[in-house]
Amino acid sequence: MSLMDSFAAGLALVWSLESLLALVGGVLVGVIAGAIPGMSATMAVALTLPFTFAMTPITGILLLVGVYKGGIFGGSIPAILIKTPGTPASSATVLDGYPMAEKGQAGRALGMALWASCTADLISNLALILFAGWLASFALSFGPPEFFTLILFSLTIIAGVSGDSLLKGLISAIMGLLLATVGLDLVYGTNRFNFNDPNLMGGLNFIAVLIGLFAIPEILTMVWNPKGQEGQARGLGGGWVTWLDYRRCFKTIVRGSLIGVVLGSIPGIGAAPAAFLSYSEARRKSKNRDNFGKGEIEGVAASESGNNGVAGATLIPLLALGVPGDVITAIIIGAFMVHGLQPGPMMFVANADIIYGLFLGLIISSIALFFIGTVAIRGFRFVADIPKALLFPVVLVLCVYGVFAVNNNIFDIGVMFAMGWVGFMMLRFGVPAAPFLIAFILGPLLEDNFRQSMLMSGGSPEILFRGPITWFFWGLTVLTVVAIARAGLRVRSKLLEEKRT
Amino acid sequence: MKFGLKAALAALAISASATAAMADYPERPITMIIPYGPGGATDISARTIAEALGEAVGSPVIMVNRAGAGGATGSVAVQNAKPDGYTMLFARVGSHTVNPAMKATLPYTLADFRFVGVYEINPVACAVKADSDIKTIDDLIAKVKAGGVSYSSSGVGSLLHIAAAYVLKEFGIADPVKDAIHIPLKGGGAAATAVLNDTATFICTNSSALASFVANKQLKPLLVTTAEPIVGFDAPTSADLGKPALTQLVGWTGIAGPDDLPDDIAAKWGAWMKTATDDADFRQKMESRGSVIRLMQPAESQAFIEGQYAVFRKLVDDLGMRIEN
Numbered sequence: 001m002s003l004m005d006s007f008a009a010g011l012a013l014v015w016s017l018e019s020l021l022a023l024v025g026g027v028l029v030g031v032i033a034g035a036i037p038g039m040s041a042t043m044a045v046a047l048t049l050p051f052t053f054a055m056t057p058i059t060g061i062l063l064l065v066g067v068y069k070g071g072i073f074g075g076s077i078p079a080i081l082i083k084t085p086g087t088p089a090s091s092a093t094v095l096d097g098y099p100m101a102e103k104g105q106a107g108r109a110l111g112m113a114l115w116a117s118c119t120a121d122l123i124s125n126l127a128l129i130l131f132a133g134w135l136a137s138f139a140l141s142f143g144p145p146e147f148f149t150l151i152l153f154s155l156t157i158i159a160g161v162s163g164d165s166l167l168k169g170l171i172s173a174i175m176g177l178l179l180a181t182v183g184l185d186l187v188y189g190t191n192r193f194n195f196n197d198p199n200l201m202g203g204l205n206f207i208a209v210l211i212g213l214f215a216i217p218e219i220l221t222m223v224w225n226p227k228g229q230e231g232q233a234r235g236l237g238g239g240w241v242t243w244l245d246y247r248r249c250f251k252t253i254v255r256g257s258l259i260g261v262v263l264g265s266i267p268g269i270g271a272a273p274a275a276f277l278s279y280s281e282a283r284r285k286s287k288n289r290d291n292f293g294k295g296e297i298e299g300v301a302a303s304e305s306g307n308n309g310v311a312g313a314t315l316i317p318l319l320a321l322g323v324p325g326d327v328i329t330a331i332i333i334g335a336f337m338v339h340g341l342q343p344g345p346m347m348f349v350a351n352a353d354i355i356y357g358l359f360l361g362l363i364i365s366s367i368a369l370f371f372i373g374t375v376a377i378r379g380f381r382f383v384a385d386i387p388k389a390l391l392f393p394v395v396l397v398l399c400v401y402g403v404f405a406v407n408n409n410i411f412d413i414g415v416m417f418a419m420g421w422v423g424f425m426m427l428r429f430g431v432p433a434a435p436f437l438i439a440f441i442l443g444p445l446l447e448d449n450f451r452q453s454m455l456m457s458g459g460s461p462e463i464l465f466r467g468p469i470t471w472f473f474w475g476l477t478v479l480t481v482v483a484i485a486r487a488g489l490r491v492r493s494k495l496l497e498e499k500r501t
Numbered sequence: 502m503k504f505g506l507k508a509a510l511a512a513l514a515i516s517a518s519a520t521a522a523m524a525d526y527p528e529r530p531i532t533m534i535i536p537y538g539p540g541g542a543t544d545i546s547a548r549t550i551a552e553a554l555g556e557a558v559g560s561p562v563i564m565v566n567r568a569g570a571g572g573a574t575g576s577v578a579v580q581n582a583k584p585d586g587y588t589m590l591f592a593r594v595g596s597h598t599v600n601p602a603m604k605a606t607l608p609y610t611l612a613d614f615r616f617v618g619v620y621e622i623n624p625v626a627c628a629v630k631a632d633s634d635i636k637t638i639d640d641l642i643a644k645v646k647a648g649g650v651s652y653s654s655s656g657v658g659s660l661l662h663i664a665a666a667y668v669l670k671e672f673g674i675a676d677p678v679k680d681a682i683h684i685p686l687k688g689g690g691a692a693a694t695a696v697l698n699d700t701a702t703f704i705c706t707n708s709s710a711l712a713s714f715v716a717n718k719q720l721k722p723l724l725v726t727t728a729e730p731i732v733g734f735d736a737p738t739s740a741d742l743g744k745p746a747l748t749q750l751v752g753w754t755g756i757a758g759p760d761d762l763p764d765d766i767a768a769k770w771g772a773w774m775k776t777a778t779d780d781a782d783f784r785q786k787m788e789s790r791g792s793v794i795r796l797m798q799p800a801e802s803q804a805f806i807e808g809q810y811a812v813f814r815k816l817v818d819d820l821g822m823r824i825e826n
Binding site for chain 1: 544545548549552561563564565566567573574575577578603604606608651656657658682683684685686687690691693694695697698699700701712713714716717718719786789824
């Protein structure tokens with residue numbers, strides 16, 4: 001069967017009312033679920049799964065993919081409006097999206113989030129269609145040593161999100177790394193910092209830490225000083241992203257998408273690190289670098305393109321190797337298997353029509369996301385106009401509900417409030433929260449891959465330099481650290497000069 | 502008298518509402534915890550039966566992956582859950598026989614759970630990467646003796662961890678713990694990927710977790726532990742190899758609640774599992790992946806699991822694999 005035949009067969013599958021409805025419905029469900037804090041994209045996909053059993057394979061899979069894509073975008077809505085990432089993937093969006101909302105540019109930030117998401121989605125889907133085989137074999141060359149160097153390099157993001165003081169950023173990151181060590185030891189299975197409390201055995205719930213760190217400190221500040229905000233009106237959440245904004249951020253969006261594609265095609269990393277990496281790269285390259293973290297639209301574009309770039313790419317290891325890259329694709333793999341399909345190289349031969357139908361459906365899903373997202377934003381952006389005295393109690397209820405819903409565990413709510421106080425103290429002393437979160441995400445990955453590498457090599461560190469990929473990331477890490485040190489020295493000498501004159 | 506009547510009425514009302522609550526079970530979605538990562542044997546099995554169970558239960562069944570420490574994290578969550586039947590566990594050979602046999606400080610024992618049924622038995626297969634120069638189990642043993650062979654698992658205390666060591670021991674490696682390197686990963690999917698990308702030399706796990714990789718010619722099976730051949734696995738059986746002891750090495754999946762789960766809820770689960778496992782569609786899907794569907798009633802399940810525990814405990818003591826702290 002030639003390529004054209006395959007596409008024609010695929011089109012015949014997708015171009016039915018049932019499939020298109022499933023796709024559009026999926027995106028809609030995803031956007032709404034993603035917009036509810038604590039209702040992550042993962043949960044939305046898991047809840048949708050049973051409905052797909054009765055459908056034809058392609059319809060069911062398109063429905064799930066629609067929910068997934070909608071969910072990843074939907075998470076940016078509360079991230080921008082109420083500083084509460086709807087999904088972990090949108091935590092980087094908080095950094096610039098929320099300050100923009102504070103300045104009365106909620107509509108503009110949301111618009112950019114949508115446009116960046118759709119563009120990244122499209123690029124990611126094209127990468128899947130054109131390079132699936134190649135990217136999958138690239139992903140397979142990632143063993144623990146390659147992972148370790150990649151994560152090590154990713155930790156340099158911390159410098160990019162530390163704000164004014166690198167020292168404070170490092171303190172924050174170290175606290176995050178420390179907190180991430182709670183749980184059971186990977187290699188020995190022994191207890192670590194969990195005081196024999198089974199609640200701590202699996203480590204701290206990621207969503208609880210996330211929401212505690214970002215949303216709760218805002219609420220505490222409000223409680224501490226209720227009159228503080230009164231003078232400054234937030235302004236209307238109107239305004240819309242302009243073509244000029246989009247053109248200015250286009251390079252950033254493409255870069256973010258490519259970062260998302262590469263990280264997404266490697267099993268086990270996920271969307272949150274991709275968004276942070278894209279954000280820190282954008283900041284490093286941008287002319288408006290100093291404005292990052294204070295409401296820079298390019299920052300929103302970077303993080304949203306990073307996390308949506310992952311969405312199509314995670315299907316690469318799934319379709320080409322039969323390996324699920326994250327929890328969501330594992331659920332989607334379940335949907336394949338329920339219909340008797342075995343994802344992997346053979347599927348491209350045995351079920352080419354479904355593969356190409358899926359490809360076409362993915363392209364259509366990007367377009368559906370654009371229209372549904374536009375409508376959703378028009379509805380949601382006025383949240384920014386609600387006075388804080390009314391908005392924050394609602395946010396608090398949503399946070400408590402959301403954190404509880406993740407694992408149905410009261411303990412997690414306690415974690416959220418404890419982290420809220422930590423975040424509040426950090427806010428008061430000007431310690432940035434983002435490095436904490438990045439370290440908390442990357443810390444366990446760094447440790448596991450390091451220890452797996454050491455097991456592979458029998459304790460010899462040489463394995464960490466075993467091939468071009470490791471050398472590439474070592475090189476990047478060194479270059480970045482040198483650049484950070486030089487920038488730091490320059491700032492210092494400038495300060496000294498100013499003192500002298 | 503009046504007071505007594507009131508009290509009696511109240512008691513009647515309370516008991517009526519209590520039975521009503523039981524009769525209404527389940528009136529909200531049931532959370533089922535999968536104590537392993539996505540893509541592994543437990544995950545695939547759980548998500549397949551969830552479909553059939555969902556129909557039998559008549560209320561949504563929500564699957565939650567809580568991976569970590571060879572299934573301990575997810576198991577503890579259910580051990581400590583309210584015994585109301587809304588939090589149930591997919592108990593697995595790793596979390597409920599290998600892990601208790603290996604770990605002295607595990608926060609739970611078998612007595613902390615009430616097994617409402619085992620529904621699946623999984624034969625075990627060992628495999629290497631398809632383009633590996635290891636063609637037979639003898640090649641593998643020769644390689645182990647030469648040194649530098651590693652195997653992947655889904656974590657400490659998993660079936661994968663003990664299965665590889667057990668197979669090596671059966672084929673004459675005196676101290677498999679020293680002679681082969683164990684590389685723990687997070688979940689069965691990651692463990693299979695580790696063999697695909699040369700992180701580990703071989704893997705011994707349930708045939709169901711390997712079936713699609715074998716069908717896609719990404720992995721090559723070296724042996725299966727059952728006496729009968731497994732469809733789709735072109736490899737010698739334990740009978741062919743003359744190692745009948747290997748047949749002890751099987752995986753299983755069952756459903757459990759906390760130990761104080763009420764009888765009527767357990768009975769309901771027994772009925773639901775009967776309906777689910779009788780489902781032709783479910784059987785066909787599971788069997789096509791090499792699982793053997795065998796529903797055990799609660800008492801039989803309990804006995805089976807305790808028997809398995811004894812087998813693995815002896816293994817662990819023989820190999821010196823017990824983790825004391």
